[in-house]
Amino acid sequence: MANIDTQVLNSQELDEQDGEERRQSLVDFKMVTFSLGGKDYGIDIMRVKEIAKFAQFTYVPNTAPFVRGVYNLRGDIISVIDLRLMFNLPAEQREEGHPENGLILRLETNMIGVVVDQIDKVVGIASSQVQPPHPIFGDINVKYISGVAEHEGRLYIILDVDRIFSRESDEEESIAQRSFDAARRPRVQEAASPSPTDEPRSSGTDERAIQRDFVTQGLATFAGFHVTPVNVDWFDRRMDEWRAERQASGKDVQLIDEDDARAFLGTFHSRYAGRFWQADYVTELLSLLPEPAGNVIQVWNPGCGEGYGSYSIAAALLKRYPDRQVKVWAGDKDLMKISTAPNLVFSRSDVPEEWQDLLVDGKNGPTFNAAVKDAILFEFSDVLNSAGMPKMDVIVARDLLSLHGEAEQRKVIETFEETLKPGGALVLGDNERVFDGAAWEEITGDSLTVYRRR
Amino acid sequence: MRVEYINPFVESAYNVLSEVLQTEVNRGELYLKSAAMPMLGVAMIVGLAGDVEGRVLFDMKLETGLAVASAMLTSMDMEPVEELNDMARATLTELANMITGQAVTKLHNLGFRFDLTPPAIFSGQNMEVSDPNFEALIVPMELPQGKIEINVAVRERT
Numbered sequence: 001m002a003n004i005d006t007q008v009l010n011s012q013e014l015d016e017q018d019g020e021e022r023r024q025s026l027v028d029f030k031m032v033t034f035s036l037g038g039k040d041y042g043i044d045i046m047r048v049k050e051i052a053k054f055a056q057f058t059y060v061p062n063t064a065p066f067v068r069g070v071y072n073l074r075g076d077i078i079s080v081i082d083l084r085l086m087f088n089l090p091a092e093q094r095e096e097g098h099p100e101n102g103l104i105l106r107l108e109t110n111m112i113g114v115v116v117d118q119i120d121k122v123v124g125i126a127s128s129q130v131q132p133p134h135p136i137f138g139d140i141n142v143k144y145i146s147g148v149a150e151h152e153g154r155l156y157i158i159l160d161v162d163r164i165f166s167r168e169s170d171e172e173e174s175i176a177q178r179s180f181d182a183a184r185r186p187r188v189q190e191a192a193s194p195s196p197t198d199e200p201r202s203s204g205t206d207e208r209a210i211q212r213d214f215v216t217q218g219l220a221t222f223a224g225f226h227v228t229p230v231n232v233d234w235f236d237r238r239m240d241e242w243r244a245e246r247q248a249s250g251k252d253v254q255l256i257d258e259d260d261a262r263a264f265l266g267t268f269h270s271r272y273a274g275r276f277w278q279a280d281y282v283t284e285l286l287s288l289l290p291e292p293a294g295n296v297i298q299v300w301n302p303g304c305g306e307g308y309g310s311y312s313i314a315a316a317l318l319k320r321y322p323d324r325q326v327k328v329w330a331g332d333k334d335l336m337k338i339s340t341a342p343n344l345v346f347s348r349s350d351v352p353e354e355w356q357d358l359l360v361d362g363k364n365g366p367t368f369n370a371a372v373k374d375a376i377l378f379e380f381s382d383v384l385n386s387a388g389m390p391k392m393d394v395i396v397a398r399d400l401l402s403l404h405g406e407a408e409q410r411k412v413i414e415t416f417e418e419t420l421k422p423g424g425a426l427v428l429g430d431n432e433r434v435f436d437g438a439a440w441e442e443i444t445g446d447s448l449t450v451y452r453r454r
Numbered sequence: 455m456r457v458e459y460i461n462p463f464v465e466s467a468y469n470v471l472s473e474v475l476q477t478e479v480n481r482g483e484l485y486l487k488s489a490a491m492p493m494l495g496v497a498m499i500v501g502l503a504g505d506v507e508g509r510v511l512f513d514m515k516l517e518t519g520l521a522v523a524s525a526m527l528t529s530m531d532m533e534p535v536e537e538l539n540d541m542a543r544a545t546l547t548e549l550a551n552m553i554t555g556q557a558v559t560k561l562h563n564l565g566f567r568f569d570l571t572p573p574a575i576f577s578g579q580n581m582e583v584s585d586p587n588f589e590a591l592i593v594p595m596e597l598p599q600g601k602i603e604i605n606v607a608v609r610e611r612t
Binding site: 333335338339341342377378379380381382384385386387388390 | 455456457458460484486487488586587588589591609610612
């Protein structure tokens with residue numbers, strides 16, 4: 001159920017408000033709002049699993065016209081319903097291949113996808129503000145409306161999704177028939193006139209908490225990025241910047257698509273991600289790493305991507321310890337990226353000055369010499385499956401944990417702890433940290449922190 | 455699994471299957487798995503040793519196995535099989551041997567030293583396979599006779 005958050009109001013405001021309004025300031029109902037045929041609707045946020053873009057439906061023959069088909073949501077097959085067709089509202093025809101906006105709803109027994117015109121934002125209101133629907137409501141059958149609420153000058157019709165999707169069969173028939181009749185009428189229309197857009201005005205604590213929730217969800221949906229204690233310090237800082245940036249440019253704080261998510265994460269990536277590491281990073285990192293004990297320096301680099309980091313760490317260690325053997329176990333679960341890693345194509349100028357003598361000319365341009373290449377073993381591997389690794393001196397896992405949920409992060413950190421030799425070092429992304437310090441000793445340099453296993 | 459090992463296995467599975475069955479073969483999306491997984495009914499296993507340790511498992515339904523064995527036998531002017539008899543078993547283990555053998559030859563040419571163990575065949579209902587310390591690469595192959603899942607689990611000797 002929705003948390004009951006109390007909005008913090010300063011005393012002057014309190015004095016100005018009567019009891020009625022004070023009750024209204026209790027936000028205990030949050031809904032995801034969207035538009036259908038130019039009007040505003042809302043669905044209880046507890047029923048919304050995620051916000052989605054539906055790109056490719058599989059059409060299912062002989063179904064009601066409002067059933068757009070089935071959709072593969074990361075392995076789960078869900079049905080997708082077009083709410084506009086279902087409620088006989090004008091639907092703007094999308095071009096072929098253009099993704100549709102939609103929501104994934106969590107019903108009592110299953111999940112269902114619904115297509116809408118435009119997702120708006122999350123709105124928090126007091127449930128006492130919700131008014132029952134008036135019987136003469138037009139477009140949508142009154143029994144599917146749980147109420148109407150006003151928020152910042154806009155009226156939202158709150159849909160009762162449980163009623164809509166778990167109705168008795170006779171109702172289903174009638175609505176299907178109605179939509180079928182509607183489907184025979186010409187349906188393509190000019191784009192529905194945009195609903196009046198008034199920017200969210202205030203930013204009280206509640207508003208901020210809601211924005212935070214929504215951005216957190218957006219990051220998980222659009223970028224597979226999970227906000228957890230691993231990166232929450234960065235996230236909170238970034239959230240403030242982001243709010244300022246977006247308000248300055250007059251845009252909504254919430255993330256609407258993958259581009260927004262990418263923009264938000266712009267400052268997350270560690271230094272020299274997707275490039276060879278340059279001298280400043282290498283020097284500082286080497287100064288923080290423990291002096292390796294044995295003749296063989298074992299390094300594990302899960303989530304290595306195309307392998308820039310793996311080459312960098314191998315080259316750096318070989319330069320620093322020329323008389324020892326270096327072994328870098330590099331893995332990624334992205335088959336495309338990891339397949340290019342062993343024969344990475346780059347130009348000489350991408351490689352720092354100090355490592356130029358490690359390069360030789362191959363048939364696709366420069367490549368690292370055999371000593372560096374033989375030091376690295378690229379594997380198609382998922383860090384969650386890792387087992388039976390040899391004991392490591394160093395683990396380099398930059399910007400990897402944030403792509404996993406919290407439970408998986410804990411499991412991976414546990415694996416790191418088991419796999420490291422005592423005194424071995426764990427290198428995370430510049431904006432990531434381990435959960436709790438008990439097992440780890442923090443070694444902090446000018447701009448970098450390394451975790452030593454106690 | 456080392457990146458360089460993936461292609462030899464995928465290619466030789468594709469080549470051998472389309473050659474001996476004279477039919478269209480579609481490769482599904484490759485993926486990784488480590489937990490215990492149910493088996494379909496008939497499985498041939500070939501062990502790998504040398505630079506690496508591990509095994510290759512070919513998993514399919516009984517009907518698929520019989521249809522594949524029959525297709526191989528009829529192409530050599532022999533009688534098709536109706537049940538999993540000695541002839542069917544010998545034919546299927548030979549298929550496993552051909553695919554793994556070709557993959558190992560390709561790997562040899564790339565400079566990796568692999569040895570094979572003789573194949574074994576398992577059959578039965580409700581079986582599961584698990585090797586907790588291995589991550590397996592699954593190569594699904596779609597044939598007109600049904601699906602064959604090739605489950606490759608190898609790791610470097612440390």
